[in-house]
Amino acid sequence: MTTPLLCGRRTYVNGLWGQVHIREWGEGPPLVLLHQTPWNGIQFHRLAPHLAAAGWRVIAPDTPGYGLSEPSPSPPDIEDYAASLEVTLHALGIERAIIGGHHTGALIASAFAALSPAMVRGLVLDNPPLYSASEREQRQSMPHRAFAPVEGGSHFVDRWAFMRDFADPNLSVENLHLANLAYYLNDIRADHGHSAAYRFDLAALLPLVSAPALLLSSRLDPVSGHAERFQNLHPHWNLVHMGGGSANILEQPEIWSEACLSYLRTLPA
Template sequence: MTAATPALPATPRRAYVDGPWGQIHYRRMGSGRPVLLLHQAGMDGRQFDAVHPLLAARGHDVVAIDMPGFGGSDCPPFPPRVEDLATGVLAALDALGLNSVSIIGHHTGSMVGTEVALSGAVAVDRLILNGPMPLTDAERDAFFTEKLPREKQWLPQPGAGHFVAFAQVRERLVAGTLPIERVNSFLLQALGAQAPFWYGHNAGFGYRHEDSLPRLECPTLILTNTGDQIYDHARRAHALRPDMAFVALEGGGVDIVDQQPEAWVAAVAAFLA
């Protein structure tokens, strides 16, 4: 008697829609209330691999978009601002027929989610800012004068030296908390996109979250974790908007979605409910 073939794990379906600068790639899974996932800079919709099925299992139509220039999405012919990335996201939502969504954005994705909510082009019934980043002028200037020039050096090198150097950076950030296979996925997301790596942080640090946060009117959760590199910025965001809900998971790092998927989904689901 032949053994039955094991069922494959459920994974999101992948597809494309047309956007303002070419095609926009997305992953979609589940049914019910639409939830939009927006990734951080240097990654794509695969950032949410660990939580996409968990959210879908809770009765949500979960859509993870690769923002323009990231993942499988075509890149604008210029370094995009957060506002431009939001324009691409809105075009994708329109093509998908989604005029009412809940949004979860991580780091730069939280800024893009903010702009989508402020646009008024779609109804955002819940907004989760996982790592908002209001900056001081000194912090913004330091990035553009010190860090950005270094990021622009992440260019293809003979012998794939840029991959080796970036892998060392990501392994240091993960600090042994995740399998090396997942670190490899982070590496491919960061250096396999159409946009140069520096485009993402250039957009994020150029955005003035300190100005846009006060203008948000939809129910909003500031979600963070104490080990995040920008944990203090999330606290700063809450000081700007003490009326917003605030949840801080313990520990973790920039990869909290992978490090604590169950706790992350529980915090998200509680607010969406």
């Protein structure tokens, strides 16, 4: 059985700040999936084959600074990640695509749709946070804990316990193990994705998003209640409520792909 670390067709392209690592599955119109922080494209190893089997070319880049993609020279904003995505897609020869994302990846997808609208056929946003100014301030004030290596390896146990307490309760042992592997592929001293997400004022950019969108809201996800905030700003967006929590991409890929594919079939070619 192939390890998830070797999933997909793996390659590199020259991005905004150096090499960007890409995983791909299938052939057809491009569907770009952006992972949450601090994961990488391996997050989609169970989901992508379902979408590829339905005729899509699924592309999962590692966000710069995560997985096997080179980092930015200074802490980026979400808009910077979106600019990096534009360079990456041009390097792949892609001029227009469906852009999907989960949590931080959904913020990058939204910013990309606002700043590069001609390149976006549609959006698939999995539980994107839509923080108020006070919530962003509170999030930025929270201390960030990095589980740096220590002699004896207890940092692995500490990280496991932290994730088990914090993560979706439905996250299996197998996928919790994978989450920790993904975490330690990164430079944990430079985990800029969360702070970028907490600084990002998505509400200010949302009026610029003209692409049609599917909003996925998982009942147990910590930001599931934010779906109503999106509906107030974009009432014409499709909204699908799902069971489970933030691990649906890993634990319920069939349900996630069914919701996604049903939406994609409604879009013009």
